[in-house]
Amino acid sequence: MIRLIYISTARTTLDSETMAAILATSRRNNQAVDVTGLLLVGGRRFLQVLEGPEEAVMQTYERIRRDDRHYAAVVLSRRAIEMRSFAGWAMGYQPAGTVHGDGEVADDVAAMIAPIGDAVTQAYFAEFARKHAAAAY
Numbered sequence: 001m002i003r004l005i006y007i008s009t010a011r012t013t014l015d016s017e018t019m020a021a022i023l024a025t026s027r028r029n030n031q032a033v034d035v036t037g038l039l040l041v042g043g044r045r046f047l048q049v050l051e052g053p054e055e056a057v058m059q060t061y062e063r064i065r066r067d068d069r070h071y072a073a074v075v076l077s078r079r080a081i082e083m084r085s086f087a088g089w090a091m092g093y094q095p096a097g098t099v100h101g102d103g104e105v106a107d108d109v110a111a112m113i114a115p116i117g118d119a120v121t122q123a124y125f126a127e128f129a130r131k132h133a134a135a136a137y
Ligand SMILES: Cc1cc2nc3c(=O)[nH]c(=O)nc-3n(C[C@H](O)[C@H](O)[C@H](O)COP(=O)(O)O)c2cc1C
Pocket: 022, 025, 026, 027, 029, 030, 039, 046, 048, 060, 063, 064, 065, 066, 067, 069, 070, 091
């Protein structure tokens, strides 16, 4: 298995219906090929983790990368893994602009990523949350 992490930028801010459609498609497709992961959205920036069998992850990533709704995809990390960080999540989702109760976005994300054993993945998420949380207020 591999874990691939990339960032990209939406062409325009995607509305909640578009995001819901992307997530529904992602969950359906990813489940079918045993890919799990998480999608973070902060303003127009995406950070996504895809993990699973190498061929399935790379095919999924290639398809996502060609999607006109975003551009400038940059792979931050791609490595072999023994265990998934997002087992059971066909595609988790955290819009950085969503504030639960009085919590800060960064805290929400911190709680979400707490179970992740991989330090590099943790660091990318924490940094992304820190950068984009401010823009959400
Ligand atoms: C930021 C972003 C993340 C996406 N993530 C996934 C994903 O994890 N899995 C997936 O199948 N499609 C994902 N998509 C959608 C794909 O680009 C593509 O539209 C979709 O896979 C086509 O599926 P379909 O042929 O079943 O309609 C994503 C799109 C965007 C813009």
